[in-house]
Amino acid sequence: MKGWRGLAVGAAALAVAVTGCGTSTDGGNTGNSGEPKTLTVWLMDGSAPTTLTDALNKEFQEANSGVTVKYEVQKWTGIQEKLTTALSSNNPPDVIELGNTQTAKFAAEETLLDLSGDVSNLNGGDWLGGLKDSLTWDGKQYGMPFYAANRTVIYRTDLFEAAGIAEAPKSRDEWVSAIEKLKAANAADPEFQSLYLPGQSWYALLSFIWDEGGDVAKAQGSAWAGALNTAESKAGLEFYKKLVDTSGTTAPKDADEATPQQFEVFAKGKVGMMIGLPWELGSAVKADPTLKDKTAAFPIPSKTAGKTAPVFLGGSNLAIPQGSKNQDLAKGYLKLLSSKKYQDQLAEAGAVPGTSKDTAKLATSPLGKALAASAPNGKVTPTTPAWAAVEAGQNPLKDMLTAYLTGAKSLDAATGDANAALSKTLGG
Amino acid sequence: MTAVHTTDAGVPTDKSAPRRAAPGGAKRRQGSSFDRLLPYLLLAPALIGILWLIGWPVLSLFVTSFRKLNLKELTRGEVVWVGLDNYTSILTDSTFWEIAVRTVVFTAVVVGVSVISGLLIALLMRQLSPVVRIVLQVAMLLAWAMPLLAATTVYQWIFDQQYGILNKTLVKLGFDDFTGYSWFSTGTSTLAVIGLLIVWQAIPFLAFSLYAGVLAIPRDQYEAAGIDGASMWQTFRAVTWPELRPLMLMVSFLSLLWDFKVFAQIWAFKKGGPDGGSTTLPVYQYLEGISKSHFGVAAAVSVAMMLILGLLTFQYLRRLIKQEGAL
Numbered sequence: 001m002k003g004w005r006g007l008a009v010g011a012a013a014l015a016v017a018v019t020g021c022g023t024s025t026d027g028g029n030t031g032n033s034g035e036p037k038t039l040t041v042w043l044m045d046g047s048a049p050t051t052l053t054d055a056l057n058k059e060f061q062e063a064n065s066g067v068t069v070k071y072e073v074q075k076w077t078g079i080q081e082k083l084t085t086a087l088s089s090n091n092p093p094d095v096i097e098l099g100n101t102q103t104a105k106f107a108a109e110e111t112l113l114d115l116s117g118d119v120s121n122l123n124g125g126d127w128l129g130g131l132k133d134s135l136t137w138d139g140k141q142y143g144m145p146f147y148a149a150n151r152t153v154i155y156r157t158d159l160f161e162a163a164g165i166a167e168a169p170k171s172r173d174e175w176v177s178a179i180e181k182l183k184a185a186n187a188a189d190p191e192f193q194s195l196y197l198p199g200q201s202w203y204a205l206l207s208f209i210w211d212e213g214g215d216v217a218k219a220q221g222s223a224w225a226g227a228l229n230t231a232e233s234k235a236g237l238e239f240y241k242k243l244v245d246t247s248g249t250t251a252p253k254d255a256d257e258a259t260p261q262q263f264e265v266f267a268k269g270k271v272g273m274m275i276g277l278p279w280e281l282g283s284a285v286k287a288d289p290t291l292k293d294k295t296a297a298f299p300i301p302s303k304t305a306g307k308t309a310p311v312f313l314g315g316s317n318l319a320i321p322q323g324s325k326n327q328d329l330a331k332g333y334l335k336l337l338s339s340k341k342y343q344d345q346l347a348e349a350g351a352v353p354g355t356s357k358d359t360a361k362l363a364t365s366p367l368g369k370a371l372a373a374s375a376p377n378g379k380v381t382p383t384t385p386a387w388a389a390v391e392a393g394q395n396p397l398k399d400m401l402t403a404y405l406t407g408a409k410s411l412d413a414a415t416g417d418a419n420a421a422l423s424k425t426l427g428g
Numbered sequence: 429m430t431a432v433h434t435t436d437a438g439v440p441t442d443k444s445a446p447r448r449a450a451p452g453g454a455k456r457r458q459g460s461s462f463d464r465l466l467p468y469l470l471l472a473p474a475l476i477g478i479l480w481l482i483g484w485p486v487l488s489l490f491v492t493s494f495r496k497l498n499l500k501e502l503t504r505g506e507v508v509w510v511g512l513d514n515y516t517s518i519l520t521d522s523t524f525w526e527i528a529v530r531t532v533v534f535t536a537v538v539v540g541v542s543v544i545s546g547l548l549i550a551l552l553m554r555q556l557s558p559v560v561r562i563v564l565q566v567a568m569l570l571a572w573a574m575p576l577l578a579a580t581t582v583y584q585w586i587f588d589q590q591y592g593i594l595n596k597t598l599v600k601l602g603f604d605d606f607t608g609y610s611w612f613s614t615g616t617s618t619l620a621v622i623g624l625l626i627v628w629q630a631i632p633f634l635a636f637s638l639y640a641g642v643l644a645i646p647r648d649q650y651e652a653a654g655i656d657g658a659s660m661w662q663t664f665r666a667v668t669w670p671e672l673r674p675l676m677l678m679v680s681f682l683s684l685l686w687d688f689k690v691f692a693q694i695w696a697f698k699k700g701g702p703d704g705g706s707t708t709l710p711v712y713q714y715l716e717g718i719s720k721s722h723f724g725v726a727a728a729v730s731v732a733m734m735l736i737l738g739l740l741t742f743q744y745l746r747r748l749i750k751q752e753g754a755l
Contacts, residue, residue, distance in 0.1 A: 080718075081718065084499060084502065084503075084721065087499075087503045088502045088503040088504075088505070105499065105721070106499070109498060109499035109500035109503065109721075110500050110503075110504070111499060111500065111503045111504075250590055251590075252588065252589050252590055253589065253610065254589060254610055254612050254613070254698075254702075322503070322504075323503070386720075388719075389715070389719045389720040392718070392719040393699070393715045393719035393720070394699050394700055394701050394704055394707070394715065396703075398701070399701055399702045399703045402610075402613070402702060403613075403702065403703070406610055406613055408613050408614075417703060421703065421704070
């Protein structure tokens with residue numbers, strides 16, 4: 001039985017490959033015709049729990065007889081190169097997951113299928129705003145939001161209690177005073193850091209700039225120009241410096257939160273707070289299981305008391321490559337995934353679901369609550385194909401932070417230089 | 429490709445084979461046409477291999493440099509010819525020239541320092557007692573065997589702002605200014621650290637090669653120089669240098685090729701930062717090609733790099749060929 005199925009799948013793949021070479025317009029008449037087909041799905045490492053994908057693939061195969069889902073998990077490292085190669089091949093995957101900051105590049109280069117006509121079919125009313133922005137290019141939608149996660153301030157409840165901080169800060173001022181209290185309470189330990197904040201944690205900077213009402217870049221027609229030299233952006237940068245100075249963090253000023261991994265530093269127990277993603281807390285708890293019961297999180301507070309600051313919405317979109325041979329099947333797959341059942345499972349696993357506004361399942365843990373509270377206020381980096389080069393190349397925001405924090409440049413010079421560099425990258 | 433193959437196999441067979449048999453008059457061996465063809469047939473696989481592995485990529489690089497090849501063209505297999513657009517766009521970009529000059533200066537300094545250090549160590553090795561020499565050689569071998577990125581990581585730790593052993597040592601020695609000193613705040617100091625790493629990685633090979641050259645110099649020449657009352661510097665100039673010169677040219681040439689295209693260390697350190705201050709041509713090429721997916725522009729940068737390298741090594745190549753002839 002098993003051998004027969006393998007043969008059938010192989011024959012199907014061959015048939016698809018052969019017919020695919022000849023014509024490019026026969027993607028239309030697919031469906032439940034019973035003809036054996038293979039739907040190749042590429043999801044990223046750590047994005048959806050296997051319980052979800054197993055159930056999803058099973059249900060999809062049962063609903064579409066003769067269809068086999070070839071589910072493959074890809075690594076984030078080097079994914080841009082791998083996708084470039086896969087998309088230029090004759091037989092690309094049918095469903096792919098893209099980081100939200102990468103999506104514009106792939107959409108603008110016309111490598112993704114325009115899904116504007118299917119938005120309502122894919123639960124479009126409940127799409128997460130920040131992710132929807134990231135997959136919209138030229139007024140058209142080139143994907144479906146998958147899930148998002150954002151940074152919150154992860155803190156040690158036991159240290160907060162010991163320092164006499166009754167509740168989690170709800171404004172910037174309260175945050176700064178919490179940092180001071182923690183610092184004073186642990187003054188005896190020279191290695192203690194009330195807040196671990198490396199110099200190039202630029203996603204955190206984005207929050208502060210947006211909170212001040214500024215932005216990284218502004219669209220001027222179809223072109224983008226840097227907006228880092230505005231008063232709002234400068235105020236955001238100054239608040240970053242205030243955090244670094246007040247906390248006296250000894251984190252390197254010329255590295256980001258990944259060198260060294262900030263969760264490793266946090267897990268050593270000499271850090272009161274860090275601005276991090278859910279997985280970073282997960283990794284810290286894995287390194288030191290005792291942290292599980294003495295950590296919680298609060299949304300990055302706004303300068304307006306009681307509000308949360310806008311946060312960078314990191315996450316993924318799902319898209320169908322232009323060259324996919326099973327476009328209708330792929331759309332069906334997305335439709336199934338966008339249903340509430342699977343979105344709830346995503347939320348349960350600790351992510352903000354992309355096509356559901358119901359975050360009840362998420363808000364069961366302190367970290368999930370903080371995530372759910374700040375996600376509606378999530379924003380993304382400029383939706384331009386050139387943005388991917390900012391992150392994959394030399395990031396001017398990082399240079400700006402290091403130069404200003406180390407005193408190598410004045411506020412005006414640092415923002416001015418970075419703005420010029422950013423405008424150049426976005427313009428070319 | 430096929431056109432290239434046929435000319436290789438076809439040209440020499442008819443013309444040169446009979447000519448070689450003729451001059452002696454006496455027929456040394458009566459070869460069938462197969463026998464005459466045989467040497468070329470034996471050479472053919474290697475030739476085809478070389479052309480396939482080296483000739484084809486270079487050709488395809490040239491062709492690509494005249495095309496617009498972004499993600500869109502790549503995924504859809506479109507061929508868009510843009511003539512010299514890629515070249516004009518990089519040549520009119522002032523940062524390209526800045527980076528080109530930086531790359532040439534960086535390469536020159538690194539090659540100079542590493543070759544001279546290698547020479548000094550080679551000369552030192554001759555004077556050392558066998559035990560010390562073996563210790564030195566083993567130490568150099570270990571440095572040489574160290575993987576590129578592992579060595580880079582170690583250097584990053586040494587120069588780390590907070591926890592680096594260098595800053596800590598300097599502070600212990602009384603230089604308090606180095607508390608939390610950032611070695612990577614400017615492009616020049618970043619390149620200086622990277623240059624140090626590259627020199628450190630290059631010295632073992634250079635020292636071993638030159639030491640082999642030093643060993644080949646006959647001892648009696650030094651004895652003669654000693655009897656004539658030559659000073660150390662005079663001995664070096666009159667005895668060691670003339671013997672080592674061809675080898676020095678050779679290793680400098682090799683170092684030039686290696687150091688000009690260094691990428692991994694620079695990228696691993698600061699991605700060519702801060703503010704692009706340690707960006708060299710290979711990094712620029714990566715930024716254009718891989719980060720921005722402008723493969724046509726990146727190909728044009730490669731061609732420009734080949735031209736610059738050709739200009740730099742032109743004299744070397746000429747002298748190298750001359751010396752080969754003289755030997």
